[in-house]
Amino acid sequence: xxxxxxxxxxxxxxxxxxxxxxxxxxxxxxxxxxxxxxxxxxxxxxxxxxxxxxxxxxxxxxxxxxxxxxxxxxxxxxxxxxxxxxxxxxxxxxxxxxxxxxxxxxxxxxxxxxxxxxxxxxxxxxxxxxxxxxxxxxxxxxxxxxxxxxxxxxxxxxxxxxxxxxxxxxxxxxxxxxxxxxxxxxxxxxxxxxxxxxxxxxxxxxxxxxxxxxxxxxxxxxxxxxxxxxxxxxxxxxxxxxxxxxxxxxxxxxxxxxxxxxxxxxxxxxxxxxxxxxxxxxxxxxxxxxxxxxxxxxxxxxxxxxxxxxxxxxxxxxxxxxxxxxxxxxxxxxxxxxxxxxxxxxxxxxxxxxxxxxxxxxxxxxxxxxxxxxxxxxxxxxxxxxxxx
Amino acid sequence: xxxxxxxxxxxxxxxxxxxxxxxxxxxxxxxxxxxxxxxxxxxxxxxxxxxxxxxxxxxxxxxxxxxxxxxxxxxxxxxxxxxxxxxxxxxxxxxxxxxxxxxxxxxxxxxxxxxxxxxxxxxxxxxxxxxxxxxxxxxxxxxxxxxxxxxxxxxxxxxxxxxxxxxxxxxxxxxxxxxxxxxxxxxxxxxxxxxxxxxxxxxxxxxxxxxxxxxxxxxxxxxxxxxxxxxxxxxxxxxxxxxxxxxxxxxxxxxxxxxxxxxxxxxxxxxxxxxxxxxxxxxxxxxxxxxxxxxxxxxxxxxxxxxxxxxxxxxxxxxxxxxxxxxxxxxxxxxxxxxxxxxxxxxxxxxxxxxxxxxxxxxxxxxxxxxxxxxxxxxxxxxxxxxxx
Numbered sequence: 055x056x057x058x059x060x061x062x063x064x065x066x067x068x069x070x071x072x073x074x075x076x077x078x079x080x081x082x083x084x085x086x087x088x089x090x091x092x093x094x095x096x097x098x099x100x101x102x103x104x105x106x107x108x109x110x111x112x113x114x115x116x117x118x119x120x121x122x123x124x125x126x127x128x129x130x131x132x133x134x135x136x137x138x139x140x141x142x143x144x145x146x147x148x149x150x151x152x153x154x155x156x157x158x159x160x161x162x163x164x165x166x167x168x169x170x171x172x173x174x175x176x177x178x179x180x181x182x183x184x185x186x187x188x189x190x191x192x193x194x195x196x197x198x199x200x201x202x203x204x205x206x207x208x209x210x211x212x213x214x215x216x217x218x219x220x221x222x223x224x225x226x227x228x229x230x231x232x233x234x235x236x237x238x239x240x241x242x243x244x245x246x247x248x249x250x251x252x253x254x255x256x257x258x259x260x261x262x263x264x265x266x267x268x269x270x271x272x273x274x275x276x277x278x279x280x281x282x283x284x285x286x287x288x289x290x291x292x293x294x295x296x297x298x299x300x301x302x303x304x305x306x307x308x309x310x311x312x313x314x315x316x317x318x319x320x321x322x323x324x325x326x327x328x329x330x331x332x333x334x335x336x337x338x339x340x341x342x343x344x345x346x347x348x349x350x351x352x353x354x355x356x357x358x359x360x361x362x363x364x365x366x367x368x369x370x371x372x373x374x375x376x377x378x379x380x381x382x383x384x385x386x387x388x389x390x391x392x393x394x395x396x397x398x399x400x401x402x403x404x405x406x407x408x409x410x411x412x413x414x415x416x417x418x419x420x421x422x423x424x425x426x427x428x429x430x431x432x433x434x435x436x437x438x439x440x441x442x443x
Numbered sequence: 444x445x446x447x448x449x450x451x452x453x454x455x456x457x458x459x460x461x462x463x464x465x466x467x468x469x470x471x472x473x474x475x476x477x478x479x480x481x482x483x484x485x486x487x488x489x490x491x492x493x494x495x496x497x498x499x500x501x502x503x504x505x506x507x508x509x510x511x512x513x514x515x516x517x518x519x520x521x522x523x524x525x526x527x528x529x530x531x532x533x534x535x536x537x538x539x540x541x542x543x544x545x546x547x548x549x550x551x552x553x554x555x556x557x558x559x560x561x562x563x564x565x566x567x568x569x570x571x572x573x574x575x576x577x578x579x580x581x582x583x584x585x586x587x588x589x590x591x592x593x594x595x596x597x598x599x600x601x602x603x604x605x606x607x608x609x610x611x612x613x614x615x616x617x618x619x620x621x622x623x624x625x626x627x628x629x630x631x632x633x634x635x636x637x638x639x640x641x642x643x644x645x646x647x648x649x650x651x652x653x654x655x656x657x658x659x660x661x662x663x664x665x666x667x668x669x670x671x672x673x674x675x676x677x678x679x680x681x682x683x684x685x686x687x688x689x690x691x692x693x694x695x696x697x698x699x700x701x702x703x704x705x706x707x708x709x710x711x712x713x714x715x716x717x718x719x720x721x722x723x724x725x726x727x728x729x730x731x732x733x734x735x736x737x738x739x740x741x742x743x744x745x746x747x748x749x750x751x752x753x754x755x756x757x758x759x760x761x762x763x764x765x766x767x768x769x770x771x772x773x774x775x776x777x778x779x780x781x782x783x784x785x786x787x788x789x790x791x792x793x794x795x796x797x798x799x800x801x802x803x804x805x806x807x808x809x810x811x812x813x814x815x816x817x818x819x820x821x822x823x824x825x826x827x828x829x830x831x832x
Contacts, residue, residue, distance in 0.1 A: 243655055255742070259648050266632055266744020277738025278668055290737065348679065349666025353644070353742070355655020 056099045074421075075102050081424035083108035083416070109175045109423075111412035115224060115404040116181040118197045118251045119314055122401065126409035175423075177209065177217060178412030180224035180404035182252050184270055190221030193270075196287035197252045220411045223265075224248070226272050227407025228362045228398070229256020230263055234410050236398045238358055245356040247274060247347075248363035248403070252287070253295040256407075257354065275299070279346055297342035300364055306335035322367060336368060362403050445488045463810075464491050470813035472497035472805070498564045498812075500801035504613060504793040505570040507586045507640045508703055511790065515798035564812075566598065566606055567801030569613035569793035571641055573659055579610030582659075585676035586641045609800045612654075613637070615661050616796025617751045617787070618645020619652055623799050625787045627747055634745040636663060636736075637752035637792070641676070642684040645796075646743065664688070668735055686731035689753055695724035711756060725757060751792050 055063070060071050078084035085105045088098040106127040115122040183195025183203075190206015192198075209219045229246030232238040238246070244258040253275030257264045265271040275295035276288050283292030284302075296302060300318060301311045307321050308331050324332035347359065361369065398406065416423045444452075449460050467473035474494045477487040495516040504511040572584025572592075579595015581587075598608045618635030621627040627635070633647040642664030646653045654660040664684035665677050672681030673691075685691060689707060690700045696710050697720050713721035736748065750758065787795065805812045 257742075259653060264648060266746075271742060271744035273741040273744075276741040277666070278734050280670055281668070281734065282671055345667050345670065349738075350742070352662040352665040353646075353660060353739070355660035355662075357655075 055103070056101045060102070077421055077424065081108070081420070083420055083424070109413065109416045111176045111178060111409050113405045113408035113412060114177070114179045115408060116179065116198070117224070118182055122405055124405045124409065126406075126413070175218075175416060176412035177213060177219045178227075178408030178410070179205065179209070179219070179221040180227040180408040181205065181221060182224050182250065182254070184273060185221050185223050186270065187222060187265060190219060192221070194288060218412070218415055220414075222408070222411055223254055223256070223272060224404040224407075225254025225362070226256035226263060226265055227411060228403035229258060229272075229360070229407070230410050231398055231403045231406035232360050232362070233258050233261065235406055236360070236403070238360055241358040243354070243356045244358045244360060245350060245354055246360045246362060247350075247365065249298060249300065249365045250363050251300045253299050255350075257356075274346070274350060277346070277349070279342065279349070294342070294346040298339055298346065303335055303339050303368070306338050307331050318364070339368075362398065366399070444492070445490045449491070466810055466813065470497070470809070472809055472813070498802065498805045500565045500567060500798050502794045502797035502801060503566070503568045504797060505568065505587070506613065507571055511794055513794045513798065515795075515802070564805060565801035566602060566608045567616075567797030567799070568594065568598070568608070568610040569616045569797040570594065570610060571613050571639065571643065573662060574610050574612050575659065576611060576654060579608060581610070583677065607801070607804055609803075611797070611800055612643055612645070612661060613793040613796075614643025614751070615645035615652060615654055616800060617792035618647060618749070618796070619799050620787055620792045620795035621749050621751070622647050622650065624795055625749070625792070627749055630747040632743070632745045633747045633749060634739060634743055635749045635751060636739075636754065638687060638689065638754045639752050640689045642688050644739075646745075663735070663739060666735070666738070668731065668738070683731070683735040687728055687735065692724055692728050692757070695727050696720050707753070728757070751787065755788070
């Protein structure tokens with residue numbers, strides 16, 4: 055953007071812009087170059103652009119059956135590295151005898167044996183569980199077998215106190231990703247619903263993430279819809295998750311709940327080919343999605359509902375021309391509420407959200423961040439390398 | 444408050460305070476007097492106080508079985524006038540052959556035949572239905588028998604376009620009342636749940652009312668909890684309202700659903716005296732309250748849940764020493780979420796909320812409001828008298 059354009063957009067004076075940009079350029083967050091004004095044939099003018107590698111964060115996505123890592127710059131989309139699918143399938147409920155522990159204080163080499171990136175300024179972590187935002191305590195992640203797991207504290211021990219670490223629920227971060235870089239850009243009140251083995255949600259109020267007083271909000275998988283239903287992994291009876299999660303879809307189609315992603319892929323291929331068992335399972339699951347969605351829309355009246363994760367794959371695997379009708383047809387639309395099926399991919403959304411979360415301190419006040427980071431960068435680089443290399 | 448105290452609280456200069464206060468005194472919103480500083484034995488100092496009758500609003504509360512009216516000044520609690528209980532009892536579901544129409548464009552004299560107040564600057568209306576805030580359309584008030592009722596437009600026709608009219612859901616306004624003048628003062632994220640024949644809710648996010656994109660949010664009575672339950676007055680199956688509303692409580696106790704408030708009073712007296720039928724009905728209703736509350740707290744993680752309306756009376760009629768335990772004992776408390784039973788009274792809360800809503804334009808920008816009102820006050824007074832006198 056040229057300096058006159060910056061003056062016009064911000065309302066600041068030319069000299070204020072010059073001072074601020076100078077600070078950002080000196081800190082490596084912004085680079086200077088030449089750009090041709092759009093729709094003008096004139097000569098190129100001096101322009102400033104965010105420096106993609108000016109502030110780089112590490113983003114993690116901890117799912118039940120996979121762990122994904124990405125590096126992301128302040129002006130770039132995260133570039134996911136090949137994630138390592140877990141050899142173990144989706145963990146069936148009831149098999150809780152040996153809950154696995156987080157191993158982040160016992161780091162192991164990455165698959166390719168090398169370091170990921172060298173200049174991380176923050177770490178964002180998406181996890182499929184209930185997270186207290188203040189300190190990254192995962193109070194409950196039943197599908198991972200975690201309870202009161204101090205993930206934030208463990209990461210801080212491993213990476214050093216000077217690397218800001220932010221942990222949040224993966225569906226909440228999926229919602230943040232949609233709001234910043236996906237279909238929900240510009241929408242004010244957004245409900246993001248993401249289904250996998252567990253079902254989570256993210257809520258944006260006036261464009262900002264809302265997670266309640268302790269960051270525990272958005273647990274849409276755990277509101278009760280069926281008192282005659284199954285016991286949920288959280289201990290309650292008939293949570294929405296027990297009717298619309300991945301395991302119930304597999305069970306309804308007569309497939310093994312232990313089959314993991316391969317079994318789910320086979321189910322969705324079957325539905326696309328018109329197999330009655332698969333279509334019946336989708337139909338019944340869709341009925342329950344509609345029941346829960348009606349309740350959420352009645353309470354929250356969002357301007358946009360975005361379906362992510364497994365719901366994305368289910369919808370795009372449906373053979374019907376009017377794909378979403380079996381879901382949205384079942385709830386009474388309220389003024390201003392609409393639904394979107396064009397979410398970011400299942401693999402991308404939580405990672406992008408985790409990167410946005412980690413970048414927030416930089417973007418909120420770049421000058422303050424540059425001052426803080428000047429002191430601690432050397433020790434931080436060493437600490438990050440110790441863990442990821 | 445003395446002028447030095449105002450300077451200290453606002454950070455404005457003495458001359459700015461002098462100018463602003465002068466404007467408010469001239470407009471009649473603030474009066475000048477003398478006050479003794481607290482904890483000081485010194486002489487009284489000049490002080491300014493809000494003028495209770497400086498801006499007076501009319502507040503209405505339209506319930507299923509009653510209509511209440513109050514006048515309220517900008518610094519006073521509304522003073523409810525004796526409300527006229529409807530001769531007709533709570534309307535049973537199913538008796539929908541002749542939906543009653545709003546009669547507000549066909550005004551009748553008040554009970555005492557006189558005018559209410561003379562200088563109303565706005566009208567706030569609480570109604571037990573789903574309301575679009577932009578224009579006061581009551582899109583659905585099944586317990587009143589209303590559907591797509593343009594209440595705001597009808598009131599504007601009757602009162603004249605120059606009287607600001609604000610219509611909102613009565614439970615939402617109950618929540619606003621709790622936040623401004625009740626137990627929720629100072630709390631950030633508040634969920635207010637009010638039960639009568641219908642069950643409604645109000646949500647405050649960061650201290651401000653949140654009702655979604657079109658003002659339809661907070662309809663906590665209409666999220667589905669029991670697919671094997673009854674058809675709700677809204678047309679859906681097994682809404683929370685069908686399990687925790689007044690009619691289900693009467694039915695469970697073996698009492699007539701048409702019995703209205705007298706029957707409910709008898710039920711609650713019975714519970715206080717230890718009648719098994721009444722206690723069993725409270726126990727079962729409490730179980731359903733807990734089920735729904737768990738879901739709402741999981742989604743919203745409020746700092747405070749306030750129970751109003753019938754729930755207040757139920758709790759305070761319970762004979763047990765640990766009154767709320769049969770409700771809150773059933774949901775897993777999350778960090779920072781607590782429940783309060785010390786709400787404003789059933790009769791007061793929606794009226795206070797309606798008054799606060801009507802006063803909002805005055806309090807948000809008193810100077811602008813004074814300028815606007817200078818022109819239109821004479822015609823407005825006439826119009827208001829035409830309707831209420």
